[in-house]
Amino acid sequence: MxxxxxxxxxxxxxxxxTAQRLALHILKRPEAxxxxxxxxxxxxxxxxxxxxxxxxxSAEPVCEICRNPGRDxxxxxxxxxxxxxxxxxxxxxxxxxxxxxxxxxxxMDGIGPEQLNISPLVRRVNQEKTExxxxxxxxxxxxxxxxxxIGQLLKPFxxxxxxxxxxxxxxxxxxxxxxxxxxxxxxxxxxx
Amino acid sequence: xxxxxxxxxxxxxxxxxxxxxxxxxxxxxxxxAQGKSNVLEAVELLATLRSHRGGRDxxxxxxxxSESIITARLxxxxxxxxxxxxxRNSGRRTVAINxxxxxxxxxxxxxxxxxxxxxxxxxxxxxxxxxxxxxxxxLLVQLEPVYAHILQQYQxxxxxxxxxxxxxxxxxxxxxxxxxxxxxxxxxxxxxxxxAGTRVIxxxxxxxxxxxxxxxxxHHNISGQQEILELRYASNVxxxxxAQDDAGVIQQAFLxxxxxxxxxxxxxxxxxxxxxxxxxxxxxxxxxxxxxxSQGQQRTLVLALKLAELILIESVISxxxxxxxxxxxxxxxLKRQNQLLETIQDRFQTLIxxxxxxxxxxxxxxxxxxxxxKAGQLHQA
Numbered sequence: 001m002x003x004x005x006x007x008x009x010x011x012x013x014x015x016x017x018t019a020q021r022l023a024l025h026i027l028k029r030p031e032a033x034x035x036x037x038x039x040x041x042x043x044x045x046x047x048x049x050x051x052x053x054x055x056x057x058s059a060e061p062v063c064e065i066c067r068n069p070g071r072d073x074x075x076x077x078x079x080x081x082x083x084x085x086x087x088x089x090x091x092x093x094x095x096x097x098x099x100x101x102x103x104x105x106x107x108m109d110g111i112g113p114e115q116l117n118i119s120p121l122v123r124r125v126n127q128e129k130t131e132x133x134x135x136x137x138x139x140x141x142x143x144x145x146x147x148x149x150i151g152q153l154l155k156p157f158x159x160x161x162x163x164x165x166x167x168x169x170x171x172x173x174x175x176x177x178x179x180x181x182x183x184x185x186x187x188x189x190x191x192x
Numbered sequence: 193x194x195x196x197x198x199x200x201x202x203x204x205x206x207x208x209x210x211x212x213x214x215x216x217x218x219x220x221x222x223x224x225a226q227g228k229s230n231v232l233e234a235v236e237l238l239a240t241l242r243s244h245r246g247g248r249d250x251x252x253x254x255x256x257x258s259e260s261i262i263t264a265r266l267x268x269x270x271x272x273x274x275x276x277x278x279x280r281n282s283g284r285r286t287v288a289i290n291x292x293x294x295x296x297x298x299x300x301x302x303x304x305x306x307x308x309x310x311x312x313x314x315x316x317x318x319x320x321x322x323x324x325x326x327x328x329x330x331l332l333v334q335l336e337p338v339y340a341h342i343l344q345q346y347q348x349x350x351x352x353x354x355x356x357x358x359x360x361x362x363x364x365x366x367x368x369x370x371x372x373x374x375x376x377x378x379x380x381x382x383x384x385x386x387x388a389g390t391r392v393i394x395x396x397x398x399x400x401x402x403x404x405x406x407x408x409x410x411h412h413n414i415s416g417q418q419e420i421l422e423l424r425y426a427s428n429v430x431x432x433x434x435a436q437d438d439a440g441v442i443q444q445a446f447l448x449x450x451x452x453x454x455x456x457x458x459x460x461x462x463x464x465x466x467x468x469x470x471x472x473x474x475x476x477x478x479x480x481x482x483x484x485x486s487q488g489q490q491r492t493l494v495l496a497l498k499l500a501e502l503i504l505i506e507s508v509i510s511x512x513x514x515x516x517x518x519x520x521x522x523x524x525x526l527k528r529q530n531q532l533l534e535t536i537q538d539r540f541q542t543l544i545x546x547x548x549x550x551x552x553x554x555x556x557x558x559x560x561x562x563x564x565x566k567a568g569q570l571h572q573a
Contacts, residue, residue, distance in 0.1 A: 105377065106352060107352050107353070107355035107356035107359060107381075108351055108352055108355040110359075112371075112373065112374065112377060113374060113377060114371070114374075140348075141345055141348045141349050141352065141384065141388075142348075142352065144384060145352075145377070145380050145381060145384060148380050148383075149376065149377060149380055152376060152380075153376075177296075177298070177299065177338065178338040179298075179338060179341050
C-alpha cells in the first residue's frame with residue numbers, strides 16, 4: 001500500500017493526500033479494471049514514441065498530423081512541447097504542420113540549441129519548401145532566447161513569424177497588468 | 193492606510209494570535225526572542241512578499257506544522273481590504289485579496305505599503321553595495337509593483353548567462369570533455385541582459401532622482417543645517433546623467449561595455465556588466481559617508497533616508513504608508529527620536545518594538561497602544 005502511494009506521489013501535481021486517495025480508490029476497483037489501467041500505462045510507454053518528422057508524440061513512425069493529406073504543408077508551427085500541439089489542435093484554427101522542440105534553451109539546465117530538435121527543423125524547412133514558420137513559444141526569458149535563436153537561423157530561408165502576446169479574451173483593458181499591457185502595445189497591429 | 197487587524201496562525205512562534213490595532217501607534221514590548229519582531233515581519237511579508245531576515249518559508253512556519261496563514265484587514269481610502277497569505281514548508285505560497293486567490297503574487301503587491309526601519313538598516317551606510325541595492329529594490333517594489341517582475345526577469349537572464357559563461361570557461365580550460373558553446377547563443381543572452389538590465393537601471397535611476405531631494409531636506413533638518421547629503425546612483429553601466437532615462441542610450445552603453453569586458457568575463461566565467469553590480473553612493477559634504485562619516489552622522493543619514501521613503505511613498509500612493517520600527521528607537525538619541533516621532537505624529541500608523549518603555553517620551557507612551565509580548569502571546573497592557 002505505501003509503495004503504491006509513493007508511486008502516485010511521484011506524479012506531477014499529486015501531493016500526499018491525493019496519492020492516498022488514488023491508492024484507496026485503486027484498491028476498491030475490480031481487478032479487471034486495475035489490470036486494464038496497468039496495461040494501458042505499459043502500452044503507452046512501450047508504443048508511443050515521437051514522430052520522425054515533427055517530434056510530436058506518436059504511436060506510428062510518422063504522426064497523424066504529418067500523415068494527414070488535408071493539412072497545409074507550407075507552414076510549420078514551432079512549439080516547445082507536445083502539450084502545446086494538443087492545446088493548439090483544440091482551437092481547430094491551425095491547419096498546418098508542427099515541429100516540437102522538446103524544451104527551451106536554458107544554460108542553467110544544460111540545455112543548449114544542440115539538445116533541442118532545431119537542426120531537424122532547419123533541414124525540414126530546406127527540404128519541404130516551407131513558406132512560413134510560426135514560432136509559438138511562451139514569452140519567458142528562455143522562450144524569448146529560443147524564439148530569437150530560431151528566428152535568426154531560419155530568416156534567410158523562409159518567412160518567420162511569432163504569435164502575438166497580449167490581452168486575454170474577455171479581459172478588460174483596465175484590469176490588465178502593466179507587463180501584459182506593455183507586451184500588447186509592442187505587438188500592436190495596423191487596423192485594416 | 194490603517195491596519196485594523198492581523199491574525200497569525202502557526203507563524204514563527206505564534207500558535208493562533210489575533211491582534212486588533214486600536215491606536216495610530218502600537219508598541220510591542222517584551223524581552224528578546226519573545227516574538228515582537230515576528231509581528232512586524234508578518235506585516236513586511238504582506239507588503240513586500242519578502243522578509244529582510246531572509247531564509248526559507250519553512251523557517252516562517254511554526255515547528256511541527258506544515259503551513260502558516262497570515263490574514264489582515266486593512267482600511268484604505270478606497271475601502272476595506274482583506275488579505276491572506278499562506279506559507280508552506282514546501283515553499284509554495286498562496287496569496288488572496290478579499291478571499292480571491294491571486295494567480296500571480298505580483299498582484300498582491302501594493303495593497304499594503306510599509307517602510308521598515310530596523311537596527312539592521314544602520315548598516316546601510318557601512319555595509320556593501322548589495323545591501324543598498326536590496327534597500328532600493330524593496331522601495332521600488334512599493335512605488336511600482338511591476339518592478340518586482342522586471343527585477344525577477346533580469347535575475348533569470350543573469351543566471352542563464354552566467355551558466356553559459358561558466359560552460360564556456362570549462363570548455364576553454366578543458367576542451368576535451370565539454371562541447372564549445374555557440375557564439376550566436378551568447379550574443380542573444382547579451383541582448384537579453386541589456387534589455388532587461390536597462391529596465392532595471394531606468395527605474396532605479398528614477399527612484400533615486402525622486403528620493404534624493406527629499407532625503408537631502410530631511411538630512412539638512414536633522415543635522416542642524418550644517419551638512420549636505422547627496423544620493424548618487426552610480427550604475428555599473430555608466431551613461432551621462434542627462435541620458436539616464438533614455439533606454440536606447442543605456443542599452444547601447446550596456447552592449448558596448450559587455451564587449452569591452454569580454455576577455456575578463458571569459459576568464460572569470462561570470463557576468464561583469466549590469467545593474468547587479470550597481471552602487472548607490474551617499475555623500476555628506478561631498479565626501480563618501482561610508483568611509484568618513486561618524487557613527488552619529490551615519491545614523492542621521494539612515495534616519496533621513498527612512499523619512500524620505502515615507503514621504504515619497506505617501507506622495508506616490510496618495511496615502512500614508514505604515515511604519516515598522518524594529519528595535520531601532522533605542523539606538524537613536526533623544527534628538528533624533530523626537531525628530532522621527534514629530535514627523536510621524538498620528539499620520540503614519542506605526543508599529544514599534546522595544547524591550548522596555550523607559551526610553552520613550554512619557555506623553556507619547558500614553559497615547560499609544562501597548563501590547564506585551566511573551567513566548568508567542570500578546571496581551572493588552
